[in-house]
Amino acid sequence: GAVVSQHPSWVICKSGTSVKIECRSLDFQATTMFWYRQFPKQSLMLMATSNEGSKATYEQGVEKDKFLINHASLTLSTLTVTSAHPEDSSFYICSAKAGYNEKLFFGSGTQLSVL
């Protein structure tokens, strides 16, 4: 089946630095990818919809200048957390849809810890 690869699995960074998370569709092309954030014991919260070759669409309350999304190709979307602070510590997950069927596939997630 289709695979979505997310990297890194975990990252620890100092407050004020930027962190980039990559999401790749390994064996299919994804014109649209989705980025989620999940805090402990909570459900996944949709942050933004990433569209290949165009600007991402952010959900209400998500700062687009803080969470930069780039979808430069049909197989790669990146999320950059700029000037990260401890409150940005969370589990970030991407997902993509394979165009040939209705299934949705998720990456394994990235645990971000900001010190």
Add this chain to the structure above:
Amino acid sequence: DAKTTQPPSMDCAEGRAANLPCNHSTISGNEYVYWYRQIHSQGPQYIIHGLKNNETNEMASLIITEDRKSSTLILPHATLRDTAVYYCIVRVGYSSASKIIFGSGTRLSIRP
């Protein structure tokens, strides 16, 4: 996308069938019902999806009521590895841009 309602938690004995309900009374005619599960600290795992007919695969069965306002996910022989949070989602299946909005899900505990 339509909203779903699930019980916050359930438990089931190992080896027995686990039946997880989901209400989606505002589902539209072109929206599919998807089920995913999330084991701690991992990305959600696809289980099954359907439009209006009942579906079965190697993991589970999906029973959708005739009016499509509710559905039940059935894990026929639950094991300890099935302990997870199960999410029922409705979305337009063929649209790659259709959002995936997660509800609070059902935390399923399998007891030995």
